[in-house]
Amino acid sequence: MKILLVFAHPEPRSLNGALRNVAIQELEAQGHEVRVSDLYAERWKSEVDRADFPSLAPDARFVPVAASKKEFEANALTEDVRAEIEKLLWADALILQFPLWWFAMPAILKGWVDRVFAYGFAYGVGEHSDKRWGDRYGEGTLAGKRAMLIVTAGGWEEHYTARGVNGPIDDLLFPINHGILYYPGYEVLPSFVAYRVDRLDDAGFEATAERLRERMRTLATTPPIPYRQQNGGDYLIPSMQLRPGLNDPGAVGFMLHLDGTEVSAARETR
Ligand code: FAD
Numbered sequence: 001m002k003i004l005l006v007f008a009h010p011e012p013r014s015l016n017g018a019l020r021n022v023a024i025q026e027l028e029a030q031g032h033e034v035r036v037s038d039l040y041a042e043r044w045k046s047e048v049d050r051a052d053f054p055s056l057a058p059d060a061r062f063v064p065v066a067a068s069k070k071e072f073e074a075n076a077l078t079e080d081v082r083a084e085i086e087k088l089l090w091a092d093a094l095i096l097q098f099p100l101w102w103f104a105m106p107a108i109l110k111g112w113v114d115r116v117f118a119y120g121f122a123y124g125v126g127e128h129s130d131k132r133w134g135d136r137y138g139e140g141t142l143a144g145k146r147a148m149l150i151v152t153a154g155g156w157e158e159h160y161t162a163r164g165v166n167g168p169i170d171d172l173l174f175p176i177n178h179g180i181l182y183y184p185g186y187e188v189l190p191s192f193v194a195y196r197v198d199r200l201d202d203a204g205f206e207a208t209a210e211r212l213r214e215r216m217r218t219l220a221t222t223p224p225i226p227y228r229q230q231n232g233g234d235y236l237i238p239s240m241q242l243r244p245g246l247n248d249p250g251a252v253g254f255m256l257h258l259d260g261t262e263v264s265a266a267r268e269t270r
Contacts, residue, residue: 001220003027003034004091008098008109010040015197015205016099016152022209023095023150026216035087039108045080046111052078069119077118084116088142093219094186096176097150103172113180122184133237136183137230143185146219149173150192150212157195169193174254178227187224226259 005023009016020036027034037044050056053067055076071077077085088094098105117123122142126135135143151173153160160169169191177188192215194200194208215222228234234246247260 001032001092002090003032003093003095003219004037004087005034005095005097006037006039006109006112008039008096008106008112012041014099015194015200016097018205019150019152019194019209019212020097022212023097023216026213027219030217032219035091037084037087037112039112044108044112045115046108048111048114052081052115054078065119065124069124072118072120081115081118084112085118085121088116091145093146093148094142094181095148095150096181098152100151100153100155100172103166105176117180117184125184130237132231133235133240135185135231137178138182138185138227139229139231140183140185145186146189146224147181147186148189148191148215148219148222149176152194152197154198155195157193160193160195171254177225178254178257182225182227188227189219189222189224228257228259 005020007016007020009020011017024034024036039046048064050062053062053071053076055071055074056062056067068077075082096105096109098109104110122140123136124134125140126132128134135141153169155166158164159166160172162168166172173191177191181188192212194211197204197208200208228242228246230240234243235241236243242256247256247258251258251260
């Protein structure tokens with residue numbers, strides 16, 4: 001497979017840097033081809049602004065969605081963004097790797113998504129009718145490709161469980177996994193999360209690295225999180241509400257968007 005790893009840590013000698021090297025080494029040992037977007041090293045511009053849309057007239061009101069649509073259609077987005085889009089089209093699998101900062105991705109990575117996931121490419125794709133609501137949530141430009149997160153967290157694993165004070169990790173990562181990756185079509189694999197990493201010793205590092213190697217070995221075969229397809233009949237159009245009667249009785253919140261029959265299977269792979 002061809003794999004794009006988008007790396008968001010400012011220090012190459014960090015734990016994240018070491019885990020990135022472990023992942024790349026294992027993927028290459030498996031015969032995969034790997035490309036890396038190292039956002040800090042490349043001094044990625046994270047903010048969306050007028051400079052992203054060269055054809056926007058200086059006195060025109062800047063409407064980011066409209067500007068994105070126009071520039072993507074004209075293949076006139078800035079060179080850095082076009083290069084990332086090409087890498088995404090090239091790759092069979094996308095890995096986003098980052099330390100959890102304030103229960104989210106670092107701003108530089110969010111800015112990569114904001115700028116690269118353009119209108120007409122990652123959203124605003126497909127027709128709207130009484131049967132379909134665009135190509136999204138399981139369909140779209142990136143359908144058929146796989147994606148997963150590699151995340152490190154200072155907090156303990158228990159703090160991220162169903163009753164843990166931080167909230168369940170699957171809920172915290174849902175806006176990324178479902179809202180950013182599943183939306184343009186990726187099959188999203190369960191995230192790799194390393195907890196309590198701030199004082200990780202050598203033994204802890206080796207155990208984490210081995211767990212990561214195993215996930216890299218199974219990148220092509222790990223079952224994806226069974227999110228429901230938007231246009232597969234589970235949602236009412238145009239309200240986009242899950243049809244009454246679907247999913248386990250008692251399921252609430254983000255869980256509703258998993259196919260109930262396969263919830264346990266997805267959990268077991270973590
Ligand atoms: P590093 O600091 O580089 O290393 C961590 C430990 O790994 C060090 O002790 C290092 O010695 C050790 N280590 C062992 N082997 C190696 C090796 N081979 N190479 C390198 N290091 C090794 N945590 C949360 O849980 N939730 C949050 O919301 C959250 N918010 C944060 C917000 C900010 C702004 C910051 C700065 C931190 C936050 N944290 C949070 C903690 C954060 O998630 C961790 O600090 C981060 O995941 C650690 O990853 P790192 O790569 O920076 O580790």
